[in-house]
Amino acid sequence: MGDIVIGSGPAGVSVATALLARGRRVQLIDGGKELEAERVQRRAALAARDPADWSRAERDTWTEPQFHAPEGQVRRCGSDFAMEPARETLASPPPWFALRASRAVGGLSNLWGAAVLPYRKADMAGWPIGIDDLAPHYRAVADFMPIAGQVDDLQEKFPALDMQGAGAMAPGVQGAALLERLAGARDRLARLGVCVGAARVAVGPGCKRCGLCLHGCPWGLIWSAGQQVAALAGRDGFSYQQGRLAQGFRETGGGVEVTLAGGDVLRADRLFIAAGVLETARLLMRSGVAEELVLRDSQHGFLPLIQRWRARPRVDRMPLTTLPQLFAEIDAPDVSPHLVHAQLYTWNEFFARDLIANYGFGLPPLGAALRALARRLVVAQVFLHSDHSAQIALRLAPDGRLAADLRANPDTGATLKRAQARIGRALAAGGLSALGLASRPGAPGSGFHVGASLAMARTPDARQSDVLGRPHGLARVHVVDASVLPEIPAATITYSVMANAHRIGSLAP
Numbered sequence: 001m002g003d004i005v006i007g008s009g010p011a012g013v014s015v016a017t018a019l020l021a022r023g024r025r026v027q028l029i030d031g032g033k034e035l036e037a038e039r040v041q042r043r044a045a046l047a048a049r050d051p052a053d054w055s056r057a058e059r060d061t062w063t064e065p066q067f068h069a070p071e072g073q074v075r076r077c078g079s080d081f082a083m084e085p086a087r088e089t090l091a092s093p094p095p096w097f098a099l100r101a102s103r104a105v106g107g108l109s110n111l112w113g114a115a116v117l118p119y120r121k122a123d124m125a126g127w128p129i130g131i132d133d134l135a136p137h138y139r140a141v142a143d144f145m146p147i148a149g150q151v152d153d154l155q156e157k158f159p160a161l162d163m164q165g166a167g168a169m170a171p172g173v174q175g176a177a178l179l180e181r182l183a184g185a186r187d188r189l190a191r192l193g194v195c196v197g198a199a200r201v202a203v204g205p206g207c208k209r210c211g212l213c214l215h216g217c218p219w220g221l222i223w224s225a226g227q228q229v230a231a232l233a234g235r236d237g238f239s240y241q242q243g244r245l246a247q248g249f250r251e252t253g254g255g256v257e258v259t260l261a262g263g264d265v266l267r268a269d270r271l272f273i274a275a276g277v278l279e280t281a282r283l284l285m286r287s288g289v290a291e292e293l294v295l296r297d298s299q300h301g302f303l304p305l306i307q308r309w310r311a312r313p314r315v316d317r318m319p320l321t322t323l324p325q326l327f328a329e330i331d332a333p334d335v336s337p338h339l340v341h342a343q344l345y346t347w348n349e350f351f352a353r354d355l356i357a358n359y360g361f362g363l364p365p366l367g368a369a370l371r372a373l374a375r376r377l378v379v380a381q382v383f384l385h386s387d388h389s390a391q392i393a394l395r396l397a398p399d400g401r402l403a404a405d406l407r408a409n410p411d412t413g414a415t416l417k418r419a420q421a422r423i424g425r426a427l428a429a430g431g432l433s434a435l436g437l438a439s440r441p442g443a444p445g446s447g448f449h450v451g452a453s454l455a456m457a458r459t460p461d462a463r464q465s466d467v468l469g470r471p472h473g474l475a476r477v478h479v480v481d482a483s484v485l486p487e488i489p490a491a492t493i494t495y496s497v498m499a500n501a502h503r504i505g506s507l508a509p
């Protein structure tokens with residue numbers, strides 16, 4: 001019968017790749033949504049020409065829809081195909097609920113910021129698996145997901161990601177200047193417990209530095225898991241059933257049955273669930289595995305900073321990229337016993353729009369001043385460990401959707417303040433002044449670094465899984481997405497989720 005994998009996002013393609021490498025037969029199913037044909041054509045038309053030849057109007061037509069996405073919705077290429085509105089998943093979404101599910105081919109990786117870091121050994125202290133268990137799988141994932149970056153001070157902190165020989169994605173004007181300035185302040189940063197380096201991003205070679213990263217890359221250079229689905233097509237033993245939603249599963253004597261929307265039943269020897277933390281929770285609860293599952297968040301906040309030096313040439317003109325430019329890591333026990341991770345974003349079109357919306361009061365002269373200010377703005381997105389963050393308890397609502405309950409963490413505000421203050425002091429050495437009063441916390445789940453609802457444990461209890469992601473009491477069902485991480489360290493989540501899914505796919509009986 002072979003194996004079934006539910007979900008074609010980063011976790012699903014990673015487990016499928018590992019299973020196929022062992023010669024197993026894999027049926028991959030997903031929600032199947034794709035970028036609409038008309039948008040695909042527009043993207044191709046942009047990609048057919050050099051960005052220097054694009055007219056202002058062409059560029060604006062591509063970027064404009066992103067500025068009008070409903071609150072909480074992340075849009076790329078002018079389409080909402082990759083993110084489900086909250087109501088699709090939750091019976092009555094509370095106003096604080098920022099997490100969203102995907103039913104797309106490739107899942108949320110169609111929208112992601114592509115920032116990648118592995119975990120450190122220390123991040124996994126007390127886990128039932130260690131960094132040596134994940135390290136070979138980080139390497140295996142890097143064989144099919146390109147990672148751009150460079151060897152710098154971060155290499156020593158994150159040895160599991162070897163940047164030797166990686167293709168570099170050259171930063172924009174601001175990012176390059178900041179990297180150089182901060183490299184000159186290395187000793188001062190070290191005294192503050194801060195280490196800075198170039199962002200590592202899942203971007204393939206050939207970046208045109210057109211700056212459209214937050215709108216949808218016309219060349220598809222920002223990796224999405226859909227690319228790996230295409231790469232697996234045609235491999236021996238692989239079959240892909242696009243657009244087949246799973247509704248529940250049950251173990252039978254010698255296998256697993258998966259019930260699909262519409263009533264069809266698929267049978268397999270083993271089932272690997274990678275539907276994303278919300279849909280996975282729903283499937284588990286609908287299948288009677290648990291009555292309540294509690295997600296742990298890595299909560300984040302935004303700290304704006306102003307660049308004190310005068311930038312030449314203009315930062316808002318090509319060549320530029322708008323993915324994160326730098327990573328800054330705080331390893332300082334007086335801030336947190338865990339690592340704090342920050343991603344630095346330099347100029348993008350959202351900066352001026354946000355400033356004008358919040359401080360422009362509809363006055364055109366203020367608009368010009370705020371646009372100039374936006375060209376000096378850098379934003380640090382600071383992530384905390386789940387120990388400092390809120391939790392989201394999920395239950396099944398009577399209509400089969402989810403009901404969510406927030407469990408705020410009294411520690412979040414103070415820890416975020418300490419972390420932002422430390423980042424502000426460190427970046428001052430690079431010529432940035434923090435606007436502490438303008439900092440703001442992200443809503444729980446809005447960073448999408450969420451999971452640990454069925455944490456792997458050596459001796460799992462009713463709400464845990466074993467080290468192969470098997471929920472307590474099940475033998476042939478493996479959960480392989482972020483649900484099974486034991487906790488959520490601050491460093492980016494997806495690369496580790498992929499490595500863990502690949503590990504489970506390599507070891508599952």
Ligand SMILES: Cc1cc2nc3c(=O)[nH]c(=O)nc-3n(C[C@H](O)[C@H](O)[C@H](O)COP(=O)(O)OP(=O)(O)OC[C@H]3O[C@@H](n4cnc5c(N)ncnc54)[C@H](O)[C@@H]3O)c2cc1C
Binds near residue numbers: 011031033116247482
């Ligand atoms: C705006 C944004 C920016 C982000 N930036 C980053 C970043 O920079 N770095 C980082 O590490 N992470 C980032 N993330 C998080 C990252 O996208 C997720 O961690 C990652 O996509 C999770 O992968 P997954 O495979 O577990 O689930 P998903 O990507 O959610 O994929 C779920 C898959 O399951 C399928 N599916 C769902 N329900 C069913 C069902 N019932 N039956 C069958 N199939 C189903 C879907 O079609 C999809 O294929 C970001 C997320 C967002 C939204």
Ligand code: SF4
Binds near residue numbers: 207208209211
């Ligand atoms: S700058 Fe961004 S959108 Fe433009 S080519 Fe590079 S990755 Fe793609």
